[in-house]
Amino acid sequence: MLTRKVHVCNFIVLNLLLCSFALAQEGPGLGVPATPEQVAGWDISIDPEGENLPAGSGTVAQGEAIYDAQCFACHGQNGEGATNDRLAGGHGSLATANATKTVGSYWPYATTVFDYVRRAMPFSQPGTLSNDEVYALTAYLLNINGIVDETTVLNAETLPLIEMPNRDGFFWSAEVR
């Protein structure tokens, strides 16, 4: 029994050594502290609660004018789709053999529309839209999908309150549940 205890102890000591060795892996500490101003300038991501939404606002009518000038060529009239993704319609199609995934029929969060348009659109000139213009385009895209009416004004307070039709249409993979 004594021998066995020694073995167990050795095993524990060995594990501790291995653990401390693994934990000891660290870097040379070369990260340069980022200032709050630097972080604010880089951080453009918007989560479903609307955290980090910027100041500004936009209307459906303003969004329609911007859409017709800058989005129409790739996404078609009223978001019907052209050379690139269809953005409107497709409601009720997801359980059919011709599922049509659009902002209105599929996207679970309105905040994602703002985040994505601001970071990636228009495709040939991303990053050129003002925050007001992105709010306006988001309002227009939600309007042509029948989610908001034409009098809607979107801003940091109103956008996160919008409930998308397919909000409950998603479930998480067992990998992350």
Add this chain to the structure above:
Amino acid sequence: MSDSDNPVDQIEAVAANGLLHRRAFLKTGTLLTAGATFLTAQAAPPELDAWSKVPGRPPEAYGNRSEYESDVVRLPGFSPPALGAGASRTPHGSLEGMITPGALHFERHHNGIPNINPDEHRLLIHGLVDRPLIFDLESLSRYPLVSRIQFLECSGNSRLLDADQPVDGTAQSIHGLLSCSEWTGVPLSILLDEAGVQTEGMWILAEGADSSLMTRSIPMSKVRDDAIIAIYQNGERLRPGNGYPMRLFLPGWEGNTSVKWLRRIKVTAGPTMTRDETSKYSDLRPDGSARLFSFQMGVKSIITSPSGQQTMRGPGLYQISGLAWTGAGRISRVEVSADGGRTWGEAELPGPVLSKALTRFRMPWRWNGGPALIQSRAYDETGAIQPTRTALISERGTQFNYHNHAIQTWLVSANGEVSNAYS
């Protein structure tokens, strides 16, 4: 030579329609010479070849391959006007072994390949951390580096198998969004420890510096497990199309999560629900619901030789060759069928068999010149088995669009032509 004298006929058959024991080539030294051969004595030159009688070229600064191999190229696909939102596919039908050359590694971009000056590129780590930090390529190069040979597969790979009728495709056009490299980089956990992750920090958001500023949310558990910031690929700096100068690399996970041109990591409490993890890269089910965060790539294999649009040169001995992989770890077994999945024989895994890497398999096959439906089926160390296409579709429908890891069939016709088929 009569059939009875042919050593090929004495090799143990392991499945129907000509599949031989996986070690047949090793068992019988004469087997290769006994098979059909196309090299005739008359074809050989009578004396030294021309290239043996003149001085060759001087050494090259950056190597080029033989001019006779110039048709082995990626297959780029994109549609105007969004030229940058495209992909290029690895020519698996022309490659062997497990490593994909950097110049042939598949690409998938969301707004083109940025021309990044590494001296000006910065990586910011912030969010739920005690100390927001900025890194550059030079500083990352001084951290402890790890190197691993691992596959990368786009979750849209093999999507063509969703089609109602078999497309006229190749190993490249159907399965080319798959590659395998040695990736060298810094474990992300080291950098996060330096920044000091707060207890609520259960996810990260990774953002690229391309003009789509592509973003994905990743659970902290994966970051702690094996995530690296890769800065070398097959020994050289990353190719621009694969994220130069730095990319996230998440072994075994859908390629889109290994965000290229990495510029920002934000530690968050939950997923940010970006466009590329909700409206894209989500698996739509027949009932209209959709699964988010299907990260790990399923157990899968493909036959690369013979494969679609290749031509067999008459009956005789061949070596079926292919690739197997799984996001769960190591491949444990690969089987091959030459009769559309009715009988199976175990393939040879000549090695190395590495975790989350492409694993080469080979199988001797005596093709009798008749039609044959050849398939491969992979098993992994967790016990998972690659499903048939029928089983996958009956479970998921045909609209899921991502993560198709079904068994695929090549039809070898009597005239030797190989084509994609359903079995």
